[in-house]
Amino acid sequence: MRSSLVILILVFFSGCATHVSQSNLYWGNYSNTLYMVKKEPGEVSNVAHEKELQSIVEKSKDMNLRVPPGIYAELGLYAMERSDDNAAQNYFSLEQETYPEGKILMQHTLKDKLGKS
């Protein structure tokens, strides 16, 4: 009994990886990989973060969930930095389709080609 309580509370605190929020979002390891990009900028952390973004898209689709805000946009930014403008445009469109509230920013971003600045 006591051990099950301990486990329950540990799960509560651990931010369990497969957790889906009350807004029905799956974030995977997003906060950790993005944090590493900030903490130790470079290829290793960026590759890991981009992979995680792709995994969040796949798993969200598998679970029939909306892709969380900003995930497509960040993938678009990575594509833009590789000068893959078609992929970038595609991702920004997906962000905008998922969240119409992001339309102004997505169009602004495409116009300014921020990734190249």
Place this chain on the structure above:
Amino acid sequence: MRLKLLLVGSLILLMSGCVSNTTKGQAYPEMYNEKPVAILVVPAINRSTAADAPILYGSTISEPLSNAGFYVLPIELTDRFLRNEGLAEGEVLKDIPPQKFAEPFGADAVLYVTIDKWDTNYYVIGGNVTVGASFLMKSSKTGATLWSYQDEIPVNTSGDSGGGLLAALIATAIATGMQDYVPVARNVNLMTLKSIPYGKYHNNYDKDQSQSIKLSKIPTESTD
């Protein structure tokens, strides 16, 4: 044994009625009037001694704020825009009315976070740590305050004598080798965002006016 004490401490902290009770509807009527969806999170204002706190903190807020039902304008994009405009410092942005810079982002509201206190050395056994943060959300149409919250969480990390929610998290952080303050940041976010009226994408959107919340401090107009 220590874990058990930490857990007991956590539960006591959770249950203690040492703060004022109110409801979301009473505390934040403007949120229910304006119903902001798209939120621009500007770089955090740093009043702590950790120079890299704002940039690291920025990686922890999208997830919980989105989970509360909002569309968080992608921070990786908005940060670049702000930097290009010479507005990378939260300190500078604080003094500019949100109506003046939020429009190009399509933001309904702007979230300002001030990191008041921070300590990256919390994992040193025997130390004391206080984590403090203030949150302020302003309408980008009127500049009025829609939501604000301030919290300060003192933690005794010296082991058996104290404990609490953060101490339990710190124990987790040590166990996972993540000797950094991201778990603390997450916890501050979680505790803080319990008070925010849910946004459009949350299951309980516009149904949480009567939900009771605890305010450790009366919300103020200023982030100072």
